[in-house]
Amino acid sequence: MADHWVKLELDVAGFDQDRFEKYVAKCQAQGLRFTTLADLGDTPERRRALFELNRECAADIPERGKFYSFDEYVERRFEVPSYDPRGVVIALDGEAWIGMAATSRHEDFMVNEMTGVRARYRGQGISIAMKTFGMAFVKECGASRVRTFHHPANASAIAMNRKMGFVDAAD
Numbered sequence: 001m002a003d004h005w006v007k008l009e010l011d012v013a014g015f016d017q018d019r020f021e022k023y024v025a026k027c028q029a030q031g032l033r034f035t036t037l038a039d040l041g042d043t044p045e046r047r048r049a050l051f052e053l054n055r056e057c058a059a060d061i062p063e064r065g066k067f068y069s070f071d072e073y074v075e076r077r078f079e080v081p082s083y084d085p086r087g088v089v090i091a092l093d094g095e096a097w098i099g100m101a102a103t104s105r106h107e108d109f110m111v112n113e114m115t116g117v118r119a120r121y122r123g124q125g126i127s128i129a130m131k132t133f134g135m136a137f138v139k140e141c142g143a144s145r146v147r148t149f150h151h152p153a154n155a156s157a158i159a160m161n162r163k164m165g166f167v168d169a170a171d
Contacts, residue, residue, distance in 0.1 A: 006158050008166035009109075010146040012138055015165055023129040032126065033092045034133040038085035047078060050088065053097050057116025064151075082106055084141075089134040091117065091126050101130035103137060103146070110138050112148040115157070127160055 024034065040046055048070065054077075055067045068076060077083060082104035091099035099117035103110050112134075117126045138146055147169060150157050 004152060005149045006152050007149045007169040008161050009169040010166045012144050012146060015135060017135060020128055020132040023125040024132050027126055027129045034130060035090055036086050037088035042085040049097055050100060053100050054114060056118060086137045089130045091130055099126045099130055101134050103134050105141055109145040109147055110143045112146055128164060131164060
């Protein structure tokens with residue numbers, strides 16, 4: 001993995017929700033639906049579906065290397081204190097899982113851990129829509145900051161986050 005990660009942070013109070021709701025509305029008008037793992041039901045089958053989606057989407061991350069085994073994924077994603085199924089946004093096309101945006105809870109901030117969309121659905125604003133939809137969870141938790149980090153060659157993810165108001169993190 002990269003020696004130098006791009007670390008970004010969003011001031012929740014400064015997030016322009018209205019500006020980005022148009023992405024949610026556009027995707028919904030095209031028949032897509034947004035929900036959370038909590039609303040779908042945090043079951044073993046749905047955790048497996050999330051794993052498969054995450055693995056597919058993560059394959060394009062520069063220098064990602066081999067993805068976790070399912071057991072490792074369960075340990076790292078679900079069996080940690082920062083996990084909350086309300087923070088896992090799923091984009092659906094009918095019943096097909098086409099995108100995810102996972103946000104975890106930490107003491108003083110939230111972390112956007114992974115946002116990904118299946119290749120054939122990219123370029124439609126789905127990532128921004130999912131992250132915008134997920135801001136309800138961030139606000140419900142009372143967080144003032146959302147952090148994220150990226151491999152420096154992951155230009156599209158960095159640009160998307162900057163578009164949404166993320167700036168270089170101080171630390």
